[in-house]
Amino acid sequence: MPVRLYNTLTQKIEDFVPATPGKVKLYVCGITVYDLAHAGHGRTYTTFDVLVRFLRARGFEVSHCQNVTDVDDKIVNRAKERGEEPLALSKRMGELAEEHLAAIGCMRPTSMPRVSTTIDGIVDLTQRLIQKGSAYVAETPHGKDVYYSVRSFPGYGKLSRRNLDDLRAGASERLAAGAVDVKKDPLDFALWKAAGPDGFGFDSPWGKGRPGWHIECSAMAFKELGEHIDIHGGGMDLVFPHHENEIAQSEACSGKELARFWMHGGFLEIDSEKMAKSLGNFVTIKDVLEKNDPEGYRYFVLGTHYRGPLSFDVEKHDDGRVTFPGLDEAERRMDYLYATRDALVSLADGSEPGEPNILQGQAEVVAGAKERVLEALDRDLNTPVALSVLAELGKAGNEIVMQAPKMKKDPAKHEAVRKLAASAVRALAAACAPLGLMQAEPEAYWKRTKARRLRLRGLAAADIDAKVAARTEARKAKDFAKADAIRKELAAVGVEVFDAADGSSWKITL
RNA sequence: GGUGCGGUAGCCAAGUGGUUAGGCAACGGUUUGCAAAACCGUCAUACGUCGGUUCGAAUCCGAUCCGCACCUCCA
The missing domain is CATH 1.10.10 (Arc Repressor Mutant, subunit A)
Incomplete structure (x- = not known):
């Protein structure tokens, strides 16, 4: 069965076939590092981490590029509030974000380019767009801006299914709020912005300034992966305008399709609202790690399909404690899996794995677990079904442990059941691997959760x-x-x- | 207003035409000094509402109600 993935571009689940057989180019939009990464970021990057682990388990060679936006107005503003250099702030927050994502089990992407070190590529891409007539330079009180001319790109709106005339009404209203209008069309967006009064920026053919938000991803994807990639991903909120604009820039420049597949993760919600920095209702990954085990968090995230909403509960107890019930429940499931593994390991007692002719039902679950997890993931990363396989495997493992004492009198049977236990230990590891679960040594897991x-x-x-x-x-x-x-x-x-x-x-x- | 996503048993959550998802909680067992863990069983012939198509619909079509998001920065 082929790998099947939902493609935002076609709104269908399609067979996934990379442009080059066996090799996958994946670009995931990373974090703007002006503050700590929150649990919603964690969800998105956990999703793509599972995608990478899964594709590798299916035999693909995956190049995973995930950018870090370390130059942005929000960073400049936050740095100003704190009396800090923008790049110092973004470097610090970027390092923390990497640390926190690593803590929740996200493997380091193959490449993690930063805006501050991709300025040349961004300037180059911007110049090419001007030459092709897709972008133009505009004079502002601070210097020169460069804008992308949205109406010059016929396919604009194909990803987010918007038509330009619907958009224009809203854009015009926003302009009335007082922005200086140097754009030829309200829909046009900035590729390069002149440095403001803060003076923070980089040298360019248009004077000192900084890139617009969207252009960086086009430049980085081109540089790291080339002009056509297999999968481009990010959170649901990036579909419009970010990814729409990326398509416009990249495709106008290269003449090639930017990405075959577009994947978008659903939101983490608190009280039925999207968790967002701007809404002030966020729980950081650091907060999560204070209260719960990172693998519990991962189990919690994978318990809901990645495109659906996931609700994050916060409970305030009478004794003043604040807990995350959903994470606690998930963590208990991790306890269950680790405890099951411990019990199996002590039953196996050094025995080699095998497929003994004993406890047929349980042996079948053990033998099929890994492939069933992969088959679940084949179907548009159906992690909840994958977790249900782990639940069945855990149950089978405990049944094996429970049946074993009855076989002690018969050495051949007991030897067989020990072989089966050893196989179950191996199956548990293999079934968890593409999900990034049970990555800790059991002793380490118990030690850290107890502490x-x-x-x-x-x-x-x-x-x-x-x-x-x-x-x-x-x-x-x-x-x-x-x-x-x-x-x-x-x-x-x-x-x-x-x-x-x-x-x-x-x-x-x- | 435009564009999407979602509404499945007490709760969480899979399932996109016909055979057990899975988990949590609760209850009854096995076990235990009593418990816990583990395992077995029950709750579960559930699918927002109203119509339609079909031998058969949670699943397809139409209408409708409710919740959320995006359309301005957002994972």
């Missing part, structure tokens, strides 16, 4: 250990009233105690 949950509850492991030890003493003395009292006391502060044959352990409630 974080203790911190959030304001608890110390030593205190809990002492109470659990006291309870163990009470249990040995058959003083169950006291043991239960201690359990209740711990439960009240969010600690669950459970007893096993080899002693008691505890866990912080999420």
